Amino acid sequence: MLGKLDWSAIPFDQPIPLVAGGVVLVAILAVLAWVVVKGHLPYLWNEWITSVDHKRIGVMYVLLASVMLLRGGSDAIMMRIQQAVAYQSQGYLPPEHYNQIFSAHGTIMIFFVAMPFVIGLMNLIVPLQLGVRDVAFPTLNSVGFWLTATGALLVNISLVVGEFARTGWLAFPPLSELSYSPGVGVDYYAWSLQISGVGTLVAGINLVTTVLKLRTKGMNYLRMPMFCWTTLASNLLIVAAFPILTATLAMLLLDRYLGFHFFTNEAGGNVMMFMNLIWAWGHPEVYILVLPAFGIFSEVVSTFSGKALFGYRSMVLATMAICVISFMVWLHHFFTMGAGPNVNAIFGIASMIIAVPTGVKIYNWLFTMYGGRIRFATPMLWAIGFMVTFIIGGLTGVLLAVPPADFILHNSMFLVAHFHNVIIGGVLFGAFAGFEYWFPKAFGFRLDERWGKAAFWFTFTGFFVTFMPLYIVGLLGMTRRMQHYDVAAWRPWMIVAAIGMAVLTIGVICQIVQIVVSVRNREALRDRTGDPWDGRSLEWATSSPPPVFNFAFNPDVRGEDAYWDMKAKARNEALAADRPEYQDIEMPRNSPTGFVCAFFATIMGFALIWHIWWMVILGGLGAWATFVLFAWRDHDEYVIPAAEVAAIDRVNLEERRGLVSMAGTV
Amino acid sequence: MAMTATAGHAHADPHHIGLVIEHPGPAPKRIVTAYGFWIFLLSDIVMFSCFFAAYAVLVGQTADGPKGSEIFEPRYVAIETVCLLLSSFTCGMASIAADVRNRFWFYLSMSVTCVLGLIFLVLEFREFADLIARGYGPSRSAFLTAFFSLVGCHGLHVSAGVLWLLTMMAQVFAKGFRADILRRMTCFALFWHALDIIWVAVFSVVYLLGSGV
Numbered sequence: 055m056l057g058k059l060d061w062s063a064i065p066f067d068q069p070i071p072l073v074a075g076g077v078v079l080v081a082i083l084a085v086l087a088w089v090v091v092k093g094h095l096p097y098l099w100n101e102w103i104t105s106v107d108h109k110r111i112g113v114m115y116v117l118l119a120s121v122m123l124l125r126g127g128s129d130a131i132m133m134r135i136q137q138a139v140a141y142q143s144q145g146y147l148p149p150e151h152y153n154q155i156f157s158a159h160g161t162i163m164i165f166f167v168a169m170p171f172v173i174g175l176m177n178l179i180v181p182l183q184l185g186v187r188d189v190a191f192p193t194l195n196s197v198g199f200w201l202t203a204t205g206a207l208l209v210n211i212s213l214v215v216g217e218f219a220r221t222g223w224l225a226f227p228p229l230s231e232l233s234y235s236p237g238v239g240v241d242y243y244a245w246s247l248q249i250s251g252v253g254t255l256v257a258g259i260n261l262v263t264t265v266l267k268l269r270t271k272g273m274n275y276l277r278m279p280m281f282c283w284t285t286l287a288s289n290l291l292i293v294a295a296f297p298i299l300t301a302t303l304a305m306l307l308l309d310r311y312l313g314f315h316f317f318t319n320e321a322g323g324n325v326m327m328f329m330n331l332i333w334a335w336g337h338p339e340v341y342i343l344v345l346p347a348f349g350i351f352s353e354v355v356s357t358f359s360g361k362a363l364f365g366y367r368s369m370v371l372a373t374m375a376i377c378v379i380s381f382m383v384w385l386h387h388f389f390t391m392g393a394g395p396n397v398n399a400i401f402g403i404a405s406m407i408i409a410v411p412t413g414v415k416i417y418n419w420l421f422t423m424y425g426g427r428i429r430f431a432t433p434m435l436w437a438i439g440f441m442v443t444f445i446i447g448g449l450t451g452v453l454l455a456v457p458p459a460d461f462i463l464h465n466s467m468f469l470v471a472h473f474h475n476v477i478i479g480g481v482l483f484g485a486f487a488g489f490e491y492w493f494p495k496a497f498g499f500r501l502d503e504r505w506g507k508a509a510f511w512f513t514f515t516g517f518f519v520t521f522m523p524l525y526i527v528g529l530l531g532m533t534r535r536m537q538h539y540d541v542a543a544w545r546p547w548m549i550v551a552a553i554g555m556a557v558l559t560i561g562v563i564c565q566i567v568q569i570v571v572s573v574r575n576r577e578a579l580r581d582r583t584g585d586p587w588d589g590r591s592l593e594w595a596t597s598s599p600p601p602v603f604n605f606a607f608n609p610d611v612r613g614e615d616a617y618w619d620m621k622a623k624a625r626n627e628a629l630a631a632d633r634p635e636y637q638d639i640e641m642p643r644n645s646p647t648g649f650v651c652a653f654f655a656t657i658m659g660f661a662l663i664w665h666i667w668w669m670v671i672l673g674g675l676g677a678w679a680t681f682v683l684f685a686w687r688d689h690d691e692y693v694i695p696a697a698e699v700a701a702i703d704r705v706n707l708e709e710r711r712g713l714v715s716m717a718g719t720v
Numbered sequence: 721m722a723m724t725a726t727a728g729h730a731h732a733d734p735h736h737i738g739l740v741i742e743h744p745g746p747a748p749k750r751i752v753t754a755y756g757f758w759i760f761l762l763s764d765i766v767m768f769s770c771f772f773a774a775y776a777v778l779v780g781q782t783a784d785g786p787k788g789s790e791i792f793e794p795r796y797v798a799i800e801t802v803c804l805l806l807s808s809f810t811c812g813m814a815s816i817a818a819d820v821r822n823r824f825w826f827y828l829s830m831s832v833t834c835v836l837g838l839i840f841l842v843l844e845f846r847e848f849a850d851l852i853a854r855g856y857g858p859s860r861s862a863f864l865t866a867f868f869s870l871v872g873c874h875g876l877h878v879s880a881g882v883l884w885l886l887t888m889m890a891q892v893f894a895k896g897f898r899a900d901i902l903r904r905m906t907c908f909a910l911f912w913h914a915l916d917i918i919w920v921a922v923f924s925v926v927y928l929l930g931s932g933v
């Protein structure tokens with residue numbers, strides 16, 4: 055009846071996950087109760103859960119990422135403490151528990167923090183920058199988000215019901231095969247990624263179509279803001295790479311569930327095939343994450359230097375070059391596995407070539423700043439911090455791309471330091487920069503600068519104190535994923551790293567405080583102009599938060615830096631003297647499809663993990679029925695009457711007149 | 721696309737190439753939908769290519785089990801192929817019928833497409849059932865694993881296509897040739913033709929090459 059599920063699935067003997075899970079459960083129930091009692095449920099349901107508005111969905115993505123960042127962060131803290139104390143002792147974590155933690159940490163950070171964070175920001179901003187009303191497929195957008203949430207939920211369920219994979223974040227076979235991992239951990243891993251992977255693919259298709267087919271009048275390719283370009287590149291990579299992940303995980307699941315032999319040791323299965331497939335997805339994946347961050351830095355650096363982006367066209371070229379080359383280097387992840395010197399050399403050189411367009415980008419940002427009027431607001435701090443940090447990460451990457459060096463450093467803490475260097479210093483800093491930069495756009499008030507700067511400095515320092523020692527212990531021969539060790543020389547560095555982790559944690563706390571303080575002072579921080587940073591692209595041309603329809607009229611773009619040009623023009627002509635007639639606007643209707651679908655997907659995923667077959671069928675039928683019902687509906691749009699559009703737009707214009715008279719003084 | 725000389729927007733063309741192609745604005749829904757669906761199809765093809773790659777890697781790993789040439793039945797596969805290719809033709813007919821809003825021809829061509837698809841599925845199912853009955857199931861060897869997965873993945877797609885096809889007929893029946901229904905019909909047709917293309921690859925890589933070995 056319940057498949058493999060019984061009471062032994064709940065780890066009554068392990069206090070840590072049980073207590074943690076219990077606390078979270080109580081917190082969730084408390085929030086739910088509060089929502090219901092206070093009568094917020096209809097609001098939540100109508101305005102957020104069923105919303106197909108790209109801005110709302112973007113915000114929900116970022117919220118999901120932030121919550122999961124705390125979850126993944128707690129894993130990180132536990133690991134750093136373990137390695138600090140586990141010198142010639144067992145430490146405080148039992149080995150199989152430690153293995154689950156590092157696997158969950160990697161999985162969560164990549165799939166449920168970095169991915170939703172960048173996808174959320176792209177969702178929120180790209181249609182605004184393109185000057186259009188929504189993404190190409192609004193309802194599908196909501197489905198994509200909720201499926202991602204399903205994946206995150208399943209990973210968290212594994213904390214209290216059953217276990218998570220102990221195989222690392224990429225579940226290499228044969229360790230992840232049934233014979234070596236008979237528990238449900240790998241199944242949790244594979245199904246949550248499989249389900250959220252569908253969500254990611256949907257988001258990717260949606261954003262590619264949006265950028266290529268929905269641009270406002272005059273928004274030629276070479277007038278798109280840099281962030282739109284990197285979004286395009288990143289989502290092209292999603293569309294090309296995520297199906298590989300889907301296929302690979304499907305093969306692993308077939309091996310585990312039906313006794314197939316893709317990657318087994320018996321009957322001719324081939325483990326190296328897994329390595330090739332997973333890294334053919336995995337390497338592009340790191341660029342899926344970092345390209346949008348590059349885009350954010352481009353926007354931030356140019357806005358806060360008060361200058362157009364230097365070398366815009368070379369930037370576009372570099373972006374697309376990275377997009378293409380990132381597909382040709384996957385083998386550098388297994389130089390040591392016997393492909394032979396020639397193959398290794400080719401992939402080593404290909405890997406180093408990526409450093410060229412990346413370097414082009416760095417120089418362009420520097421030249422943008424050169425001679426500009428730089429304002430050191432919080433987003434700009436993150437951008438500058440990134441440039442310093444990422445150069446180190448890029449250089450160590452190039453070092454790793456030298457096959458002989460990699461033979462020594464592979465699977466060492468040096469590698470761990472490298473990818474944290476690029477992922478934290480690149481992706482996460484970018485996400486934070488974007489968060490600080492676009493928060494006023496999304497919510498209509500700014501974030502507190504003092505706490506923001508404190509958060510930056512603690513995170514920045516904490517990052518270096520944590521990860522530079524890891525380079526050193528890597529060079530001293532420490533391998534990754536060690537549960538405990540006996541080498542005295544490593545000990546001090548592990549303690550330093552743990553201290554760094556504490557500093558990093560303060561940074562995170564500052565960021566939370568920043569949000570709380572800003573929400574409290576939101577009246578004082580209110581941004582009425584819609585353009586708090588004196589921005590250059592179209593998202594600043596509408597009010598904050600933007601109306602559902604984003605723009606009353608499709609803007610007409612006449613050059614790069616669309617909004618900057620408009621402002622310059624407006625200063626001469628006084629803003630918008632003659633506007634054409636307002637017209638009715640059709641917007642997509644809200645729909646519970648995404649939420650309901652994800653509900654059934656959660657049931658189905660859970661049932662698959664525990665082999666509860668009747669429930670699998672139920673969940674599958676439910677998800678399918680939801681889609682048929684959705685396909686059957688007759689009206690998927692509603693009309694906002696011209697009068698209402700006019701009323702909303704006039705308020706915005708009034709505020710903006712004030713801005714025009716102020717422009718130039720900022 | 722409207723072409724405008726530079727004169728009007730001098731600063732839009734900083735490099736003075738001479739001509740600026742002004743982007744006319746968001747594309748109409750019909751185009752956006754079909755375009756998005758195309759991209760989905762491309763990603764689906766990427767997924768298939770992984771299974772093709774797996775097949776290529778594992779084709780020799782028979783673990784003392786049968787080789788392809790010992791188990792393939794070229795005659796059945798030929799019938800399957802003919803069915804699928806014909807169904808692509810009738811699916812095209814259905815698209816045309818939908819375009820000119822001719823219900824009779826639409827239902828007729830969709831029905832024929834459906835029947836052809838079902839014949840294909842039945843033949844494939846028989847092939848699989850027969851192999852499993854002889855003890856040559858997918859867990860027999862890595863080669864059979866790859867074979868069943870690749871061909872089965874295509875079969876699953878065809879099954880989904882048949883379900884979709886029936887839904888399309890029901891939708892036209894209930895709602896007529898509305899713009900949104902026609903958009904879906906375009907996507908369905910793209911899907912069905914893509915399956916055909918993938919089958920040609922399966923047929924060549926698995927059966928034609930395999931029978932020779």
Ligand code: HEM
Binds near residue numbers: 344
């Ligand atoms: C100039 C650019 C880069 C080069 C040349 C480079 C090179 C490499 C090499 C050779 C490895 C494999 C090391 C080994 O396993 O022995 C590696 C690992 C890794 N890199 Fe990079 N990298 C670069 C940029 C990036 C970026 C931008 C990211 C992420 C945003 C990234 C994320 C990772 C991750 C996650 C791993 C480790 C995966 C694992 O084994 O678990 N790298 N890099």
Ligand SMILES: [Cu+2]
Binds near residue numbers: 336386387
């Ligand atoms: Cu790589």
